[in-house]
């Protein structure tokens with residue numbers, strides 16, 4: 001099933017030097033400094049699409065997530081922020097069972113997909129089915145070495161859509177949704193690799209949107225792009241946020257403030273605070289959150 005391999009996105013190899021976890025302070029020290037305390041989690045007023053409940057995760061013997069809770073609002077943007085190495089990507093990758101591609105990884109707890117309340121990290125659920133329903137866009141644009149058209153169409157073909165007219169229609173509407181159509185409509189059958197970095201990332205977004213996934217995960221989708229390309233992608237979020245459920249990791253707090261409806265702050269594998277974005281940056285409930293957003297650590 002080489003076609004199905006498509007739904008398993010390329011993973012960036014793990015480079016421990018890119019992540020760092022502060023080992024200098026223990027939980028005990030933090031409690032003494034009044035920094036730990038119980039996490040603050042506001043119940044969103046909006047309908048949820050997913051609910052992360054007491055999710056723990058291990059890479060071999062290393063526990064990277066500790067009983068994390070996170071509501072994911074339906075048709076909205078949830079941003080994950082926190083210092084490098086705090087577990088943002090690890091949490092995001094649980095949503096499409098990407099960790100299952102590596103031996104020795106283990107989940108405990110739930111990510112309930114709503115409304116069915118299906119626990120997508122359960123061993124009973126096939127990770128390939130999860131990846132068909134939950135799309136992901138990576139930090140570095142990773143178009144397939146195929147035409148622009150085929151990049152968008154291939155995910156549709158995998159899902160059984162093969163009629164030319166249906167493919168044409170969905171390819172066009174996805175490219176329009178990704179604000180790329182006008183730039184590529186005259187060269188749909190040329191290689192995607194000829195596009196600029198920002199265009200490639202919008203193509204990857206179109207490819208992810210095409211099969212209409214239930215949730216779309218973005219892991220720092222603009223950190224490899226220049227400011228103009230970044231602004232175009234941020235504009236796109238404003239268009240997509242009312243129709244798609246999005247979870248985005250960003251190390252850029254201004255970006256989280258600009259594009260998200262809810263913001264979650266993680267520290268050392270734990271969820272510290274979750275609030276409506278408008279409140280999060282103005283009235284953080286937790287001292288550690290305040291320190292982070294005012295730039296006093298991290």
Ligand SMILES: Nc1ncnc2c1ncn2[C@@H]1O[C@H](COP(=O)(O)OP(=O)(O)O)[C@@H](O)[C@H]1O
Nearest residue numbers: 014019021059064083084085086087088089090
């Ligand atoms: N493949 C892996 N194997 C072992 N440890 C990992 C792996 N990937 C990440 N980690 C560790 O898990 C923790 C969280 O990493 P990560 O989720 O990448 O953080 P973030 O995305 O917030 O920078 C870090 O301590 C990191 O070193």
Ligand SMILES: [Mg+2]
Nearest residue numbers: 088089090249
């Ligand atoms: Mg990361």
